[in-house]
Amino acid sequence: MTEKTLHANPSKNRTPRHRAREFALQGLYQWLLNNEDATTVVTNIRAAHGFEKADADHFAVLLYGAIKDSVALREAFAPLIDRGVAELSPIEHAVLLIGAFELKNNLDIPYRVVINEAVELTKSFGGIDGHKYVNGVLDKLAPRLRADEVAGDTRR
Numbered sequence: 001m002t003e004k005t006l007h008a009n010p011s012k013n014r015t016p017r018h019r020a021r022e023f024a025l026q027g028l029y030q031w032l033l034n035n036e037d038a039t040t041v042v043t044n045i046r047a048a049h050g051f052e053k054a055d056a057d058h059f060a061v062l063l064y065g066a067i068k069d070s071v072a073l074r075e076a077f078a079p080l081i082d083r084g085v086a087e088l089s090p091i092e093h094a095v096l097l098i099g100a101f102e103l104k105n106n107l108d109i110p111y112r113v114v115i116n117e118a119v120e121l122t123k124s125f126g127g128i129d130g131h132k133y134v135n136g137v138l139d140k141l142a143p144r145l146r147a148d149e150v151a152g153d154t155r156r
Contacts, residue, residue: 018117019054021098024062025121028094031067038067065105066097073100080140091126092134099138103145111142111149 014022026048027041042063045051051059066073074085077096085093099118102109115138122131143150 014053016053016055017058018120019050020056020059020062021117021121022124023048023051023054023059024066024098025091025094025125027059027063028066028097029090032090032093038064041067061105062098062101066094066101069101069104070097073097073104076100076104076144077137077141080137089127089130091122092130095122095126095130095134096137099134100141100145103138103142107146107149111146112153115139115142 023045027045030036030044031038031041042060045059045063046056074097077100078085081088088096095118098121099114102114102117103111106114115135118138119131119135122134126134
């Protein structure tokens, strides 16, 4: 069995940074469901098949950052969702944490890239239309966290 057959979306060309987001998603999923501490989650994920192809630094920043800032990140996107945070699927919840974290903290990554990456993660791992939901929430969050960048976007 090849690595491509092990991935939910084998046709995509996955960069090390995209792989870092995939592993961060898996780690946040584990954290949300099992309430394990971040160090245990990171240890488990780093031992996963294929981790050596991921951007390990970006993975650590995303996972530790999203867990550490989870309360503030949830407060940022909670007004933009149509249900309580506890009612989100674990995948949507984790992807929104990643997307909100990157919008807030990774200003070197264009907001459109952050949203697109979140949509791709949700397409690969989430429910049928979960990507549309994540796209809508992050599209509303981007102007709140990156007002100047979004205002200067002539394609908007």
